[in-house]
Amino acid sequence: MLTALISRxxxxxxxILPIAACGSPSGDTEVAExxxxxxxxxxxxxxAGTTDGGPTTSTTDAPTTSxxxxxxxxxxGGKTTAGTDCGNDVREAGEDCDGADLGGxxxxxxxxxxxxxxxACDASCNFDAAGCMLAPDAALVTLNxxxxxxxxxxxxxxxxxxxxLYNGGLKxxxxxxxxxxxxxxxxxxxxxxxxxxSMLAPGEFKVLYAKDxxxxxxxxxxxxxxxxxxxxxLADADGTVVDTVMVDxxxxxxxxxxxxDAIGPWTQCxxxxxxxxxxxxxxxxxxxxxxxxxCDGADLGGxxxxxxxxxxxxxxxxxxxxxxxxxxxxxxxxKLVLNELESTLDSIEIFNGGAxxxxxxxxxxxxxxxxxxxxxxxxxxxxxxxPNTTLAAKAYLVVKLGVxxxxxxxxxxxxxxxxxxxxxxxxxxxDSTTYDADQAIVSFCRKPSGPGGAWTPDCTLTMGAAN
Numbered sequence: 001m002l003t004a005l006i007s008r009x010x011x012x013x014x015x016i017l018p019i020a021a022c023g024s025p026s027g028d029t030e031v032a033e034x035x036x037x038x039x040x041x042x043x044x045x046x047x048a049g050t051t052d053g054g055p056t057t058s059t060t061d062a063p064t065t066s067x068x069x070x071x072x073x074x075x076x077g078g079k080t081t082a083g084t085d086c087g088n089d090v091r092e093a094g095e096d097c098d099g100a101d102l103g104g105x106x107x108x109x110x111x112x113x114x115x116x117x118x119x120a121c122d123a124s125c126n127f128d129a130a131g132c133m134l135a136p137d138a139a140l141v142t143l144n145x146x147x148x149x150x151x152x153x154x155x156x157x158x159x160x161x162x163x164x165l166y167n168g169g170l171k172x173x174x175x176x177x178x179x180x181x182x183x184x185x186x187x188x189x190x191x192x193x194x195x196x197x198s199m200l201a202p203g204e205f206k207v208l209y210a211k212d213x214x215x216x217x218x219x220x221x222x223x224x225x226x227x228x229x230x231x232x233x234l235a236d237a238d239g240t241v242v243d244t245v246m247v248d249x250x251x252x253x254x255x256x257x258x259x260x261d262a263i264g265p266w267t268q269c270x271x272x273x274x275x276x277x278x279x280x281x282x283x284x285x286x287x288x289x290x291x292x293x294x295c296d297g298a299d300l301g302g303x304x305x306x307x308x309x310x311x312x313x314x315x316x317x318x319x320x321x322x323x324x325x326x327x328x329x330x331x332x333x334x335k336l337v338l339n340e341l342e343s344t345l346d347s348i349e350i351f352n353g354g355a356x357x358x359x360x361x362x363x364x365x366x367x368x369x370x371x372x373x374x375x376x377x378x379x380x381x382x383x384x385x386x387p388n389t390t391l392a393a394k395a396y397l398v399v400k401l402g403v404x405x406x407x408x409x410x411x412x413x414x415x416x417x418x419x420x421x422x423x424x425x426x427x428x429x430x431d432s433t434t435y436d437a438d439q440a441i442v443s444f445c446r447k448p449s450g451p452g453g454a455w456t457p458d459c460t461l462t463m464g465a466a467n
Contacts, residue, residue, distance in 0.1 A: 085369060086125035087320030088328070089436050090416030094229055094246055097121035101416075101437060107132035111243055113140045113169065122265035123297070123321040124285055129263045140169035141200060141242060143234055145257035145269065145277055148226040148249045151209070152271055159217070161210040161224045163232060164273050167200040168262025175200055177237030180208065182222045184233055184241075192220035207273045225249040254280065284323040295319035305330035310371065311428035325371065328418075328434050336391065337431045338421055339453070340445040342461060343412040346401035348419060349463050352391045353450035360385040363423055363430065365399060367410045370420045370427055381410040398463045414441055 089099035097103060099121060107114035110127050117133035134140050144166035151162045163180065167173050175198035181191040192208065200206055211218035224230050230247040245266055247256060257269035257277040268283035282290050287297040295301060297319060305312040305327060315330035335354030341347070348365065352358055366382040368374065376382065386405060391397050399408050412419070416439070420432040435444045439457035445467040446453030459467055 085320050085324065085326075086322045087123070087318075087324075087326050088416065088418060088434055090413075091125075091437075092415075094248075095125035096127045096246070098125050102127075111140065111142065112240060113138050113242075123319075124265060124267060125321050126265035126267075128265045130260070132263065134169055137171055138169050139167055139171045139173035139200070139202070140262055141165060141167050141173045141175070141234070142258065142262045143232060143243045143245050144205070144261055145255055145271075145273060146224060146232060146245075146247065146252060147255050147271065147273075148224040148230070148247060148252040149254070151207075151273055154273065156207075156209045156218075159209055159212060162273055163208050163220065163224075164257075165200060165206045165208070165234070166258075166262050167202055167204050170202050172202060173200045174198070178242075179233075179235045179239075180220055181233050181235075182224070182231055184231070186233075186235065186239075190222045205274045224252065226253050285321075289323075293323035294325050296323050300325070308371075310426060311422075311430070327371070327429075328432070330429075332429055332431060333451075334430050335451055337446065337451050338419060338433050339396070339449055340443055340459070340461075340463060340467060341412060341419060341433070341435065341440045342443045342463070343414045343417070343440040344442075346408075346410075346412045347463050348399045348408065348412070349445075350391065350397040350399065350421065351446075351449055352393055352395055352397075355393050357390050357392045360389040360391055360397075361387045363389075363421060364427075365408055365419070365421050367412070367417050367419055369418070370422055370429065370432070372427075374427055376424060383408040383410075396464045412440060414438060 086095060086098060089101055091098045091101040091103050097105070102119060102121060105119060105127070107117045107119045107129060110119060110129055110132070113134055114129070114132040115135050118131040120128040120131055122128040142165070143163065145164040147162050150158050150160050152158075156162070175194040176196045178194040178198070179186050179191050180194075181187070183190050208219040210223055211221050224232065224247055226249045228249050230249055232245050232247060233241060234243045235241045245256075251268050255269040255271045256266055257272070258264045259267055259269065259277050259279055261277050267285050268280040270278045270280050272278055279286055284293060284296060287299050289296045289299050289301050295303070300317055300319060303317055303325060305315040305317045308317070308325070308327060308330070310327070311332055312327065312330040313333040315327070317330060318326040318328075320326045336350065336352045336358050338348065339351035340349035363385045364376070364382050365385070366379055368379045368382065383399065389406070399406065401408060401411065403409055415437045416435055418432065418434040421430040422428055422432075423430065433455055435455070435457065443459035443461040444455065444457055445459035445462070447456045447459065447467050449467045453467065
């Protein structure tokens with residue numbers, strides 16, 4: 001049932017102390033045909049790679065404590081190290097789902113009235129129950145619309161928050177003893193209990209209003225935040241959660257509603273309390289770009305991978321559910337690539353598939369989103385490669401987790417992450433890859449090694465050697 005879904009949303013994040021960006025300005029990094037060696041301090045130097053088929057040697061290893069050994073998004077230096085955007089195929093705090101990642105939920109988990117069918121995830125990372133099946137003689141009562149500010153028209157206009165219920169089934173529902181709250185424990189002082197005899201006919205809407213603290217006019221004894229995320233939970237008389245929604249307060253100032261009614265995902269809407277829902281003209285998801293969106297659905301504003309100015313040479317540009325450009329399928333023509341990742345000890349392998357050595361001095365490795373809005377100052381968990389860091393042709397560089405020279409201070413989330421290698425100027429992407437939950441616990445690698453290899457989950461771990 002949805003009790004499991006609600007508890008998942010109250011995620012506990014593992015926080016470690018902020019770590020400064022690495023890269024010793026005084027230590028040269030040498031890379032010969034046998035790989036990449038940091039020589040700033042012999043006691044902490046690491047030989048991190050070899051040529052194809054050669055042995056891998058190492059002096060003192062980097063710290064092996066992983067900050068991302070569970071499916072819970074981790075935090076490092078005050079930021080989340082799992083994926084950070086709707087559309088990255090990784091379910092995160094505040095998201096019902098993300099792409100194929102439904103968190104193990106089914107139609108019956110979303111609403112016990114469903115007897116089967118296929119649950120899906122919409123572009124805004126909300127559950128889409130349009131493919132779920134309802135028994136022909138059943139009621140389907142759902143939360144259907146709400147506002148975190150006030151109703152604009154009608155007898156309760158300007159009075160405060162409102163919540164609408166709707167019966168999308170073919171049978172009347174007896175709501176006697178049902179509960180509505182913003183707390184999954186349903187405390188008495190913050191819970192509205194439907195009085196005996198409360199009925200909701202098929203196709204009927206019921207609108208409840210927040211109780212005014214002074215006049216005591218209204219229904220439910222809690223408010224919906226207009227500045228933060230909030231939760232609204234509906235349970236039947238037996239205490240079984242029937243429906244719940246995580247409310248993005250600012251987006252719900254006018255209206256947040258299901259489209260279509262009862263079965264659709266949540267989106268920004270025009271206010272239609274007591275009537276059929278309508279999408280807002282300015283909503284993300286209406287296929288029209290409006291400030292501050294950079295895209296909206298199929299409307300990319302004429303942009304392509306190549307026009308982004310990030311160094312991409314080919315590929316297909318898309319749009320995330322939060323109306324930001326998604327360039328995961330954009331590709332570069334670089335011969336130097338990210339080649340293997342693993343999220344247990346958080347190692348990252350870089351491979352130079354070209355015929356000449358490459359100078360990595362000043363290049364950046366990060367798990368932050370990198371686009372024209374990227375702020376290197378705010379990204380406190382990045383690795384900046386030290387001066388005189390080069391990678392020989394056909395050589396591997398293994399970057400381990402740690403705070404020493406040539407080590408990266410960010411963790412790789414077991415629940416999914418994105419890693420990007422880039423130059424600050426531009427910025428210019430050298431290579432970037434995203435993996436899903438559990439794909440990198442052993443190894444996520446290119447097969448075969450190099451720029452032509454396809455990213456493959458569950459590889460045999462071969463850090464510093466051919467995949």
